[in-house]
Amino acid sequence: MSEGRLFDRRGFLGGGCALCGLLAAGCQTTTAAGPARLNPGERPAAASDEASLWSAMERAERDIRTSAHIVRTPEVMEYLTGIMTQLAGPFARDVRLYVVRVPEFNATMAPNGMMQIWTGLLLRCSNEAQLAAVIGHELAHYTQRHAIERLRAFRSGTDIAAFLGLGLAVAVGGLGMLATQLATVGGLMAYTRDQEREADAVGIELAAAAGYDPGQGGALWERLLGEVARDERGDRGRGGFFASHPAIEERMEVIRRDTAGRTGETHAERFRSRLGGLQLALVEEELRQRRYARSEWLFDHLHKDGANPGLMLHALGEVNRLRDAAGDGERAAGFYTAAVAATGAPPEAWRGLGLVERRRGRADAASAAFTRYLALKPTAADAAMIRSYLS
Amino acid sequence: MTRLFAVALLVLLTACNQWTLVNPGPTNIRSSLQLSPTIAFNQRAGALPAQPTETWTLDGPLLNRVWILPGIPEGRPLVVAPSTFADPNARPFPAIKPTMNETEMMELIADTISIDNGQVALTTENLRPTTFSGQPGFRFDFQFAGRNELRYRGSFVGAMIDGKLFGVMLTATSLHHYQSLLPEFERLAASARRLTAAS
The missing domain is CATH 1.25.40.10 (Tetratricopeptide repeat domain)
Structure with a gap:
């Protein structure tokens, strides 16, 4: 019925991340493995490879800003942006949040501070603390400059601007692909397992620092794994990331271990009331996929969570x-x-x-x-x- | 042998993108449905034999298309070969069941459109009774934004007749094409006549 090409699912699932903690403090550290982390308000040096990367992302963001697939409900966006702002601390003015209508579990962070949360992720969160764990994870991608770190490792002689230029031409022009697909370098490459572990650790610390129960991120992972195991399509239902990254189970265990005994708020009731009418739309998006066993398992567990x-x-x-x-x-x-x-x-x-x-x-x-x-x-x-x- | 296979594949792919002319006047669709367009359409030729529908267009399927359902039986989905917008993992598409009422047929069609266009959020409107080929049927309108960022409007008119789903569906860009093609779509829907062995 239509022509084009759609998503490569990475981002929160496969998106990068880096060093631990201290995001709120905004201090600058340099690692042996990668570039110095960003300072609040910092932009890359002019004419640098990182500036090219930001420029490409800014072009993509212009498309996303006007996309028909963005949730624009003012009260919902005010609420979600508020959560991100609280977690981002001194970086709050450097990052922007977009909620994209895709009924799958994912979130992404572009190197220029453009964060995307897919509606399928919102459906799967039982409370604010779970969402905060994801947002914290994505913020770490930005502050730790993982995108440029990975791109430089990937580059090996390829001109970065040409690389990104080709990506943009194919994604936006050539095949009519939604610009959101390109909006993160995570859409072009996967991050390392170590970066993922570090991102999880940052997410935990940010959530805890903001008063959330930091173990809720692990609960979210656990439910996702249970859900995809029920998918009628077998391994295909796990999506490309799950097929190639079996470390998800390992990461979940590490999160569980690192958050054992720690407590905090979940703000489940506030989450439900502030999302308001959007929640029915999220349910309807999931139902449209006709993956009955998987959706049934998900709704049953959300119900048991009191959602x-x-x-x-x-x-x-x-x-x-x-x-x-x-x-x-x-x-x-x-x-x-x-x-x-x-x-x-x-x-x-x-x-x-x-x-x-x-x-x-x-x-x-x-x-x-x-x-x-x-x-x-x-x-x-x-x-x-x-x-x-x-x- | 490899060269022969490559040539065969090229011929097949070329055939998939060919269009043939449909002249005004009574036109039989797979010997099961007759439509009488008053203007000429382009019909997608060389579609997979298993694909249960036909596609007509005036200006190209990204701008406008009429999707024709010439009697899809129980247990079959409306789409067999997904579009390139669709997630390749999205199959199988939902299939027709004999117990479906009009609301559930609308849901089946809408969900199929949504999945085939890349899991787009689709809004259905104004489901109401009508007739199709002289039989009690249903009609609804819908809207969605494609993953190419074009905004589309559409209308479906059809009926479940002897356990098979018949119908025609217009999908066109909200800007210009939907309104432009709607009168011809209404004439097409009104002209629909189910063909039987005796007709």
């Missing part, structure tokens, strides 16, 4: 209704019934209940559910069809 019970029960009902295998209709009806009795259920839960009851031949129950749905959402996209069912 918006009405919405998660509705999501479980939707998975069962859409899959429609043996017994799914009955299970879907059960989830919808529980959803509408819980807090936070969207009107669509009544519609789902009506559809499965209609399919099960329970006309009265279906009519009652449809009537309730139309009362709650008279301008629904499918209102005319639902009214035809009632008549």
Whole structure:
């Protein structure tokens, strides 16, 4: 139906990272392995290879700023930017956050301070502390200048500007690829395992310094691993990064070890309330992928984590209704019934209940559910069809 | 042998990108659906035999296209060969089930469009009853932004007839092409006639 080429999934999963801690202090250190970390407000020297890299990223960022795939809800962006600002401390004015509508787990940081969080990651966070761990991880990419470090290692005689220029031409012009794909050097190369470990460590320290429970980052990893293990597509469902980076399990163990016994706030309720109506859109994006077993496992675990019970029960009902295998209709009806009795259920839960009851031949129950749905959402996209069912 | 294989592959790839002319007037689609365009279209030729749909366009599929569903049976997806926008890991696409109601058929079509265009956020609107080929059917409109940043609008009109999904769908850029092609799309949808062995 269409022509083009889409994503290479790296970034938080495969994105780089570096040295430990002290991000908030903003002090400058030099490592034997890489360049000195950035100071707040610092830009690369003119005519340097790093300046070329920043320039390319700034061009990509101009495209992203006007992209149709960016979440622009002011209250959501104000909230998420606030979390990043708190974690970034003295670097807060150097970094910018964009939420990109892609229903996969990922976040990226470009070397010029452009951070992207994919909507699939927001769905998978149960609380603010989990998101803070990711943002902390990505901030470390920026302050530790991992992109230029990796690019210089990768370069070996290749002209950096030509390299990036080719990347831009192919990504934006040649194949019509979304500019976000290029927005991080992580999209062009993977970071080392050591850098990943260091990034995790930085994320933990930043989250802890801001008062968050630092172990929540490990909990997020754990749930992701459990989710992809249920993917109907087997190894393909793990995506390119998982296929080539089995160290995820190892990193999760290290995070667990390093955060054992440490406590802090999760701010789960604040996370749910501030994301507001975006949460239903996140659920719908996931449902559209039709990866039933994986989504069911995810929604079930988010529900057990206490994340918006009405919405998660509705999501479980939707998975069962859409899959429609043996017994799914009955299970879907059960989830919808529980959803509408819980807090936070969207009107669509009544519609789902009506559809499965209609399919099960329970006309009265279906009519009652449809009537309730139309009362709650008279301008629904499918209102005319639902009214035809009632008549 | 290798050279022969390379030539065969080249011929196959070339065939995949060929277009043939569809003249105005009654046109049979795979012996199962007849449409009567009032203007000439380009039809994608050399599509994979397993691909259950046909594509027509006036100005190229990135600007406008009419997607024709000539009776897709139970258990089959609407897309077999994903577009190059789609995540290669996204398959299999959802398949038609006999228990589906109109809302669920709309969801199936919308989800297929979303996945095939690179997991785009797609909004459906105004699902309502209609007729298609003289049978009770359904219609809805939709919008999405492609991964190429073009904004698209679309409309689907179709029906489940004897367990097979028939329909036509217009997808075109919001700027100019959708409104420009909508009247012809309405005529196409109204002209649809299911073909049977007896017809």
